[in-house]
Amino acid sequence: MIQNISIGTGAIQQLTMKTAAAEASPTPAGSMQSFGSYLENALNQVADQETQAKEMNNRFVLGEVNVDEALISSQQALLSLQLTTQVRNKMIEAYQEIMRTQI
Numbered sequence: 001m002i003q004n005i006s007i008g009t010g011a012i013q014q015l016t017m018k019t020a021a022a023e024a025s026p027t028p029a030g031s032m033q034s035f036g037s038y039l040e041n042a043l044n045q046v047a048d049q050e051t052q053a054k055e056m057n058n059r060f061v062l063g064e065v066n067v068d069e070a071l072i073s074s075q076q077a078l079l080s081l082q083l084t085t086q087v088r089n090k091m092i093e094a095y096q097e098i099m100r101t102q103i
Helices: 007-024 035-061 067-100
Strands: none
Touching: 035 067
């Protein structure tokens, strides 16, 4: 049971669909998801993947799952964490660039 490891592409597709939907149909400002809540949801998903990876490792130790399933789950969590770290770094870099601009 090998699962797809398409963490980055799935997130990009979700953003593309949300952007296209937002451009296609104007909605009231109150119904749109704020950037903060979107970021919070993304971080919660990363935390959930880490929890799932730990659970899979525990189940592997008990002999309930194969080593490949445990490794795939661990790699998915690792990739999610690396993606989150890179997004954070880019956000900090963008903030610093904005703060350096002369008005």
